[in-house]
Amino acid sequence: MTSKPANLTRIQSERRDEILSSALEIFSKNGYKGASINKIAQAANMSTPRLLYHFSDKEKLYSDLLSSTLSLWIDPLEFIGQTDDAVEEICNYVRRKIEMSRDYPRESRLFASEILIGIERADDSLFDPLHQIFRDKIELIQRWSNEGKIAPVDPYHLIYSIWATTQHYADFDVQIRTLSPQKMENLFDDAEAFLIPMYTKLLTPSR
Amino acid sequence: MTSKPANLTRIQSERRDEILSSALEIFSKNGYKGASINKIAQAANMSTPRLLYHFSDKEKLYSDLLSSTLSLWIDPLEFIGQTDDAVEEICNYVRRKIEMSRDYPRESRLFASEILIGIERADDSLFDPLHQIFRDKIELIQRWSNEGKIAPVDPYHLIYSIWATTQHYADFDVQIRTLSPQKMENLFDDAEAFLIPMYTKLLTPSR
């Protein structure tokens, strides 16, 4: 999981944050291979050796960045199931995921490219926390489905579908900008106006 | 669309195909930056200069590959609207896109990484043919929506959603393999079993 060193001075942790912020910018725009730690160091206003003092190598920086960002994926998922209104719970999840795409597109693209291209990693436990919660929620949705609180659906594909439709707006941003006549400002509202009814229709149990 | 040279000798077109095949493999796995023409040449059993004899440079190889693959994206779209059963037409499109993800995942990932990371291209008209047909179909779906043949939906977001949900199975393959309990063989059937009802519910006009 996150291997952030436990005891850091304030300065050290400020530097780490500056670096991670630049790394997010550069990695999400260029992918792992396309990004050079030089450019990242430059964006963070420091020399490369100084960057490497904080993160021992490029791969460490990259995976620390990924794991420090993972909560953005996990958090919205965690909230599912606070209330008993199953359809609404899932729709709220969709809403939160849309917000994420709007507010944190770089993080979304970072993950997308990691999954799409992926680097060989010695330790591939990076996504373990996500997977744990994923399984919990799968179970929850399955229960809801069994109990008739939502229409019967395959919970796996439901979540895949939600991830796909919501993250698409961040990850394929470039294409959508080209194709859409709408201003980007309204785009996410329109997306919500499309997706919420879709999932509502899908999930509302027929009487 | 980069036009494949019209008159090729036998050897040229054989070599081109060998190279493009290896290039698809390597580019889709590693992205543009992560792929070296060395590795591609090696995979195609030839020396790098020999490869470069057939494709003048890396970028040319890459964009020729993209454009030679673009029809896989365009073709299923083109078929929409053969019959008058609007809901069925769109569902069939979904089915075809699922098949594409199953049968041509590398091509799907190639495009995904191009849109996600994208290289600056001198001539960015690569996607023009897709965009043209896209607009045609947007118009068609809008008409269907107006005429009440499908429920009222935003055609843009409908297509984005179809692209997202279907291509997701190819593009995020790695993640899905990890998370899904199903055997991959059934995965695409299950996906279809999930998506077709979803879009049917969404699109069937309420009377």
Place this chain on the structure above:
Amino acid sequence: MTSKPANLTRIQSERRDEILSSALEIFSKNGYKGASINKIAQAANMSTPRLLYHFSDKEKLYSDLLSSTLSLWIDPLEFIGQTDDAVEEICNYVRRKIEMSRDYPRESRLFASEILIGIERADDSLFDPLHQIFRDKIELIQRWSNEGKIAPVDPYHLIYSIWATTQHYADFDVQIRTLSPQKMENLFDDAEAFLIPMYTKLLTPSR
């Protein structure tokens, strides 16, 4: 000396001429190293192997070009001494050299870059014909000088100086174009108007 094969078909010798003409253009503009036989072949509208059929390799092409062009340097020199008016003879030589710079600047630059940069040549007898005539004329001028037909001057430096001042207009063309306010059309006339009086003053014997 010139190693032009003795017996050539008409077609062969036409091809050779086409190639030499393109080679002159490319070599004089880019130097030996900067010129590629590809570009030369292209400029001559033929494939590189076909070019290499006529000239076994790049160096051969280059030195054949040099020797086929050498007469432009030699010819004006050869004429010196037709009449007995020594000053006029030399001035006429200057005039002819100026014409050469005006009419054959590429040839002049080709030689200049050969002397300036020079490639290591197995057989460095290329300039032998020039040197032979050079020595003859040195002798002639020395005699004129001894006989008082021209003012006493070092014949070597006289010829160097004539070469330098006249060829300069072809070889340093780029610089002169930048510095000179005159139109290029008049440039060579102006040069003559400057140089002839200079050499006349220099050479006219004082009584």
Place this chain on the structure above:
Amino acid sequence: MTSKPANLTRIQSERRDEILSSALEIFSKNGYKGASINKIAQAANMSTPRLLYHFSDKEKLYSDLLSSTLSLWIDPLEFIGQTDDAVEEICNYVRRKIEMSRDYPRESRLFASEILIGIERADDSLFDPLHQIFRDKIELIQRWSNEGKIAPVDPYHLIYSIWATTQHYADFDVQIRTLSPQKMENLFDDAEAFLIPMYTKLLTPSR
């Protein structure tokens, strides 16, 4: 003029000097295209990337070398006009240019090949300082000519002729070595003994 970075560490300026010295040797002997930074690095006893650490690329190294050498061309020109003896002033310029050819032949050849072959440069302002002073001196000589301090001559062609005759000994060194019977030691003295009377005769106003 490419500006040498203002603040250099000790090592930086030492390395720069070593590299520039090797670069002068290699570039002046082989021209821009014929010189490889490999050879230059080797001559400077370092690896190519180490060289490239100090000069970002080949062209930068080349143009830094040119501009650092430009003063050799400019300085002798600048001195013209210190005294009022116009003929002597110009003759002294000739003498200084001959010294330059004797003492800095590689620099002279470097410039000659740049003008002769020239590389396309993003910023072609390299020679601006020279051109500025050139124009000043043109004006001065024109004034002298108008005032009768020297015989009436075209100042442009006068300077071209001085450049041509003096630089010739450095630039065409190879040819001169072959043709001249003199030992090289005396060559420059002999050149001076030829050129000074020539320009004196040319410039001395007839009363």
Place this chain on the structure above:
DNA sequence: AATGAATGAGAATTCATTCAT
């Protein structure tokens, strides 16, 4: 006589990383 195809040597970079100060 001619071309398409291929080769191997080198060229100029780039880049993650290390070292010395």
Place this chain on the structure above:
DNA sequence: GATGAATGAATTCTCATTCAT
């Protein structure tokens, strides 16, 4: 702690030349 300096491996591409047909 931090930077300037350097390294070595890899990468893209060029080019003279050769080979097979």
